[in-house]
Amino acid sequence: MPAGGHEGRPHKVYMRSTTLTKPEEAARIGDGGRGGGGFQRSGFGGGEGWGDFRVPERTYRLGMWFALTGIVMLFAAFTSALVVRKGMSFDWVPVRVPRILWLNTFVLLTSSAALELSRRSLRAGTAKAFTRWLAAALVLGLGFLAGQLIAWRELAARGIYLASNPGSSFFYVLTAAHGFHLLGGVVALAYVVFRARPIALGEARRTPLDVTAIYWHFMDALWIYVFFVLMTYL
Numbered sequence: 340m341p342a343g344g345h346e347g348r349p350h351k352v353y354m355r356s357t358t359l360t361k362p363e364e365a366a367r368i369g370d371g372g373r374g375g376g377g378f379q380r381s382g383f384g385g386g387e388g389w390g391d392f393r394v395p396e397r398t399y400r401l402g403m404w405f406a407l408t409g410i411v412m413l414f415a416a417f418t419s420a421l422v423v424r425k426g427m428s429f430d431w432v433p434v435r436v437p438r439i440l441w442l443n444t445f446v447l448l449t450s451s452a453a454l455e456l457s458r459r460s461l462r463a464g465t466a467k468a469f470t471r472w473l474a475a476a477l478v479l480g481l482g483f484l485a486g487q488l489i490a491w492r493e494l495a496a497r498g499i500y501l502a503s504n505p506g507s508s509f510f511y512v513l514t515a516a517h518g519f520h521l522l523g524g525v526v527a528l529a530y531v532v533f534r535a536r537p538i539a540l541g542e543a544r545r546t547p548l549d550v551t552a553i554y555w556h557f558m559d560a561l562w563i564y565v566f567f568v569l570m571t572y573l
Contacts, residue, residue, distance in 0.1 A: 450479035
């Protein structure tokens with residue numbers, strides 16, 4: 340009798356079935372199971388990528404509005420602190436706002452107008468005008484920042500510094516906070532200028548331009564508010 344006591348019992352043979360994967364399915368699996376989709380390599384969902392998935396433009400717009408809401412809250416807090424500090428202060432010294440701020444305001448308004456003219460030129464299909472107005476908006480934005488530095492130097496020449504008195508402190512803080520945020524807009528605008536040709540030719544999405552325009556116009560309106568606060572409370 341064979342060892343193990345299995346005499347007379349039939350042997351069962353187990354066979355493992357193998358299913359071949361089609362090349363198309365393997366490619367989909369390699370792409371993360373999205374059926375060929377995936378995030379594209381170009382920053383704002385540009386032309387070439389790993390698939391046909393694109394982040395919707397409304398997602399960028401929504402993110403931008405969330406960021407702008409935070410900026411509004413920041414400057415609202417600065418304004419509240421200024422009003423309270425001036426109301427309970429015995430050492431408040433009025434600060435004569437430099438005249439160049441009027442010119443800076445005009446420059447920034449002109450920059451927003453140039454940006455809108457560039458967008459209209461893009462819709463009209465005029466690539467050269469689009470690029471020209473876009474570059475003008477960037478140059479005017481840099482001119483505004485240069486004008487703010489001149490305003491600070493004028494105050495310093497008068498012996499008014501950040502810690503001179505509460506009024507001067509708020510002047511420097513408000514203008515510096517706005518200038519810092521505007522600098523971010525200048526960087527974004529420079530990126531759009533760099534991508535102007537692909538955008539004009541339809542080889543890249545215009546989402547960076549539209550989102551940057553929202554931010555830039557907001558910075559314009561925010562400066563009008565800051566300028567009003569400076570003229571009213573300082």
